[in-house]
Amino acid sequence: MADELERPGGEPVEPEAEPHLPSPTIWPFAFAGGVALLLVGLIINWILAAIGAVLLLVFGFLWIREATSEVRRPPAAAPPAAAPVSELAVAEEEEEPERYPRSVFLEMSTLGVGALIGGIVTLPALGFMVAPAFVGQEHDEVDLGPLANFPKDQFVITTFNSKKDEGSVGRRTAFIRNNGLKNDVPSFTIISNRCAHLGCPTQPQGLPGKAKDVKGSSGTVTIIPVASVSGFQCPCHGGAYDDEGNRTAGPPVRALDRYEFLVREGNLVLGKPYSVGKVIGKSADAKIEAYRVADPGQHVDGPEQYFYPPKVWIP
Amino acid sequence: MARRRKSKRQQQLQALIMAPLDWLEERSGLVGAVKYFLFRKVPAESNWFHTLGSATLTAFLVQLVTGVILAMYYKPSPEEAYGSIQKITNDLTLGWLVRGTHRWGASVFIILLFLHMGRVFLFGAYKYPRELNWLVGVILLTLALAEGLTGYLLPWDQTAYWATVVAININANAPIVGPFLGDFLRGGAEIGEETLARFYSLHMLVIPGGLIGLITLHLYLVIRLGVTEPPWTKAAAGYEFLDDGRGPVRKGLVEPRPRGNGSIGTPARTESEV
Numbered sequence: 314m315a316d317e318l319e320r321p322g323g324e325p326v327e328p329e330a331e332p333h334l335p336s337p338t339i340w341p342f343a344f345a346g347g348v349a350l351l352l353v354g355l356i357i358n359w360i361l362a363a364i365g366a367v368l369l370l371v372f373g374f375l376w377i378r379e380a381t382s383e384v385r386r387p388p389a390a391a392p393p394a395a396a397p398v399s400e401l402a403v404a405e406e407e408e409e410p411e412r413y414p415r416s417v418f419l420e421m422s423t424l425g426v427g428a429l430i431g432g433i434v435t436l437p438a439l440g441f442m443v444a445p446a447f448v449g450q451e452h453d454e455v456d457l458g459p460l461a462n463f464p465k466d467q468f469v470i471t472t473f474n475s476k477k478d479e480g481s482v483g484r485r486t487a488f489i490r491n492n493g494l495k496n497d498v499p500s501f502t503i504i505s506n507r508c509a510h511l512g513c514p515t516q517p518q519g520l521p522g523k524a525k526d527v528k529g530s531s532g533t534v535t536i537i538p539v540a541s542v543s544g545f546q547c548p549c550h551g552g553a554y555d556d557e558g559n560r561t562a563g564p565p566v567r568a569l570d571r572y573e574f575l576v577r578e579g580n581l582v583l584g585k586p587y588s589v590g591k592v593i594g595k596s597a598d599a600k601i602e603a604y605r606v607a608d609p610g611q612h613v614d615g616p617e618q619y620f621y622p623p624k625v626w627i628p
Numbered sequence: 629m630a631r632r633r634k635s636k637r638q639q640q641l642q643a644l645i646m647a648p649l650d651w652l653e654e655r656s657g658l659v660g661a662v663k664y665f666l667f668r669k670v671p672a673e674s675n676w677f678h679t680l681g682s683a684t685l686t687a688f689l690v691q692l693v694t695g696v697i698l699a700m701y702y703k704p705s706p707e708e709a710y711g712s713i714q715k716i717t718n719d720l721t722l723g724w725l726v727r728g729t730h731r732w733g734a735s736v737f738i739i740l741l742f743l744h745m746g747r748v749f750l751f752g753a754y755k756y757p758r759e760l761n762w763l764v765g766v767i768l769l770t771l772a773l774a775e776g777l778t779g780y781l782l783p784w785d786q787t788a789y790w791a792t793v794v795a796i797n798i799n800a801n802a803p804i805v806g807p808f809l810g811d812f813l814r815g816g817a818e819i820g821e822e823t824l825a826r827f828y829s830l831h832m833l834v835i836p837g838g839l840i841g842l843i844t845l846h847l848y849l850v851i852r853l854g855v856t857e858p859p860w861t862k863a864a865a866g867y868e869f870l871d872d873g874r875g876p877v878r879k880g881l882v883e884p885r886p887r888g889n890g891s892i893g894t895p896a897r898t899e900s901e902v
């Protein structure tokens with residue numbers, strides 16, 4: 314081939330003239346078609362996805378079968394030697410030098426000990442790299458101050474330290490509405506501002522009042538009352554929610570997350586966050602489909618939920 | 629070329645210059661290796677598009693140098709990061725230049741990568757026997773993009789913070805692995821100091837290390853396999869250059885050029901060249 318003639322250094326890398334190339338084939342295209350059908354089907358229709366999966370498997374199999382056909386073919390029988398003299402010579406050439414158990418043992422034990430040392434050094438380091446991200450994710454309770462700061466039936470933008478020891482990086486915001494008493498028990502709607510699309514900070518659509526700092530046992534809590542909130546909007550990709558946090562427009566896949574709460578010594582205390590599929594009903598009478606807290610964008614209900622294993626490491 | 633005889637003086641001078649190189653060559657063979665690299669054969673019709681790879685390499689080296697210098701002044705913690713970047717940009721002598729170079733250079737690097745990849749694709753240079761180098765290139769591209777992602781967080785300004793929130797959550801949306809990947813990238817459930825620290829480590833140690841290793845492999849393969857001819861050349865079209873004076877001949881196909889440039893026909897003699 315001309316290509317080989319032109320090789321730098323003048324030497325062809327491989328003296329063989331024919332490149333080892335797979336024969337022309339249609340299977341990869343069909344396989345890719347199957348992948349595309351599967352992906353489109355996941356969005357549009359399960360039957361389409363199933364057809365795509367079948368095509369993918371079948372054509373994948375055919376592709377692999379064809380690509381490996383040369384390798385799988387039994388090796389051609391060695392041509393019978395022409396004369397006894399050359400037979401000897403060939404035999405001598407082809408035979409590997411004899412290996413003794415001791416040298417094999419030494420080789421294997423060198424490899425084995427090397428792997429052992431490598432493992433002992435690497436595994437804990439890898440563990441240290443990965444594990445801390447998954448442990449100690451429990452949520453601190455946050456004291457938001459006296460109930461009197463939360464006027465009835467009005468949303469309040471509340472910004473607080475979510476972690477005791479994290480300072481300004483750990484500041485988070487929730488929209489809190491006091492729903493008054495239901496069956497003599499206080500009811501609050503506490504919605505996280507974290508957009509359920511990809512996590513940008515949503516804003517309430519309403520008329521914000523004056524900000525107030527409340528110092529408490531959990532650090533400074535900033536409170537801004539907002540009048541006549543119609544819903545929440547996200548600045549990033551136009552996600553929109555109603556005043557219960559249900560999605561009304563844009564890309565978010567579920568309702569806004571919420572927080573558990575309790576009332577302790579006349580103070581509102583924030584508990585764990587949880588994710589919400591959908592809210593039916595309003596304020597104190599709302600029925601909330603609650604799930605273990607998930608990252609923004611992860612489905613918690615519908616068939617897509619099976620793509621997102623629940624984060625069981627969160628206590 | 630007629631060689632002028634060197635004067636004694638010149639010979640002495642040459643010996644002086646060559647002595648350290650000879651010393652090095654005798655003990656390492658490095659001089660020969662560099663010579664081989666610099667004077668290896670490339671196709672006669674190589675053109676400017678072939679320089680895109682070296683241009684990418686240059687952009688990467690610029691990122692290495694400016695990045696190392698920035699790391700001398702940058703402080704990877706949420707409390708200090710933003711301030712240290714402000715200081716580099718506004719207070720430190722020539723800090724704006726080095727930071728600016730690193731920031732703009734990052735885009736230049738990615739753009740050149742894609743141009744280089746485009747030229748490899750359009751020239752068909754990914755074909756046998758260079759498939760492996762294409763695969764190495766794909767990993768290089770992925771690492772370069774990861775370098776861009778991790779570097780973007782470091783200034784810790786509003787853009788950096790929220791772009792990274794969104795970017796990590798996009799990763800967390802991958803089916804099955806998403807929930808694990810998101811927490812791994814954040815170093816926990818929420819973006820915070822752990823995120824900044826691990827992005828810093830990835831950005832300045834892990835990914836550049838990987839890039840340097842793979843670029844070495846990439847260039848080794850380029851040198852071993854040689855550079856492809858542009859597709860419009862005769863060699864790329866499957867011609868062979870024969871030594872019989874007939875010029876390029878297309879292998880295995882009908883010859884495109886009529887044979888025989890012999891002299892005018894005459895009944896007086898036959899010609900062996902016909």
Ligand code: HEM
Nearest residue numbers: 678681682684685745753761762765766768769854855856
């Ligand atoms: C850090 C990034 C990269 C560097 C520094 C780099 C460098 C180079 C250099 C110097 C060459 C010599 C020929 C030329 O300059 O065109 C080359 C060739 C090549 N590169 Fe890259 N490259 C990079 C990324 C990539 C990517 C992303 C791909 C494709 C996915 C790729 C695929 C190839 C292939 C297939 C060749 C052989 C081309 C031929 O022989 O004509 N490289 N590279």
Ligand code: FES
Nearest residue numbers: 508510511547552
């Ligand atoms: S992050 Fe809110 S719409 Fe995308």
